[in-house]
Amino acid sequence: MVVETDVLHSINTESRKPKVSESRIEVENLSYAYQQRQALDNISFDVSCGEIFGLLGPNGSGKTTLFKILSTLMPATTGTVRILGHDLATEVKAIRNLLGVVFQHPGLDTKLTVVENLKHHGHLYRLTGKTLRYRTAELLERFGVSDRAKERVEILSGGLQRRVEIAKALLHSPRVLLLDEPTSGLDVTARRQLNDYLRTTAQAENILVLLTTHLLDDAEACNRIGILDVGQLVALGQPDELKNQVGGDVILIEGVDNETLGTTIAERFGVSTVFADNRLRVECKHGHEFVRDVVAAFPDEIQSVRLGKPTLEDVFVKLTGNPFVQ
């Protein structure tokens, strides 16, 4: 049951934590279970204002469940979440005023024009008159959709619709912007544009942006990320920091018989090999020397070799031992 009374609000205002909590999302030991299945298992992390935080994980990793909990649509089974100092369990109304939410499924009324969508949304947050018009114009301008303002949403491209949706979510000047797979269904160019818009917005409005994604590129564009795998947070940090944890270079080898090759390479070179996605994965320093030696040692058994700097995918594989299926 959603508790939305001002009484609770005032009680909690009195017992507020120090100022720092008022500019953060704090998730502590959060768990969620759907009957038998544990969708989120004891998750803790913090996000600060001005930051773009990405939750990266393959399908079924629990991202959407976490998103629903943060956006006040589902109560957590156990654990606490404080959003800018407000407890999610008791201060839903106060939190809803602070949140801008962009859902994975389209959230615009396609029969309405761009401006009408924003107008109705603004009314839900008690925005009217000049304030509403000014803010609408400002956001449509920033997201490059001013010239389409009077058109019905159904005739806009997917990329433009997404931008309108984000403009809509920002209309009431929320301090937290939550986005569930914001780039899904967009082509590469539209995705890059959207990530740029998010970056400028986070700075311009000094807001906290939290997004979920299963795309490595999107995660790279975040200031900080958390990697989710079957309900557990397996990594937390800046993308570069996480990639540095993977030792040096990553070599991907495709062999005639990967299993035997893996064991032989491990024995001969003293490295650990992981078999994922039909390839052998080896991490080591001085990758170029390893490649030279390994090709010389197994000229007939190896079909292809790829040498590269670690990606977030490598981080995921290293931490979970599973391939990252996008």
Added chain:
Amino acid sequence: MQGILLPITTIWWREIIRFYRQRSRLFSAIAQPLVFWILIGSGLSASFQPSGAVDGPSYIEYFYPGIVVLVLLFTSIFATISVVNDRREGFLQGVLVAPVPRWQIVFAQALGGTTLALLQGLLLLLFTPMIGIRFGVTSFLLSLGVMALLAFGLTNLGLLIAWRMDSTQGFHAIMNLLLIPIWLLSGAFFPSTGVPGWLAWTMKFNPLTYGLAAFRHSLYLDTTAKAFGEGTPWTLSLLITGLFCILTYVGATLTASAQRN
């Protein structure tokens, strides 16, 4: 006060604009009942006299108020089916995370459905001269009022179901097994006089029976309604219809509040 009115008006108004821009909905909600009325009404007029209607009134006239109620029922069903999808993929998602209490959301949706149903019901009132019903201002206004009450109750009944559903697939079953029977057994199709006892009792416990009775009373404002086998007094039928509105609204609000997404 503006804090309450603004969200309600905006959700209500969106329903109206949407409807205006999807005019095929108007056609589908009116055409089917109209075809039923003309075909079934004319067909049965030739061979059946409603029990209790001793002289004069034809079946097509008897059937008319029932058809108006069917239009209200269809409109409210269409209005509520859209809620199911809108909540998963659509504008309503954003409404659910906005600081708007569920009772306001449900009220606005019910108001939207009521307005649309009333507009279509009004179109059907244009047919009254064709079957010889003539009303004065009082009768017209009363009929509108009763139609509004009925539409509000029926939309809320639809919302009560829709807010529980994840997809529209199950809605058709509910429509055929619950909503249409409620209509069939309300005295819309046949009066309760002369039917077997168990059926008469079922009809007595059907809230729509009283809605239909109230509507017949408001259409005629004289004893004609009685001639159609309406035994329920005018005040009792109004009272129960009002109660139906309140209960379905409270039910829909409670359902919506229990569902957090």
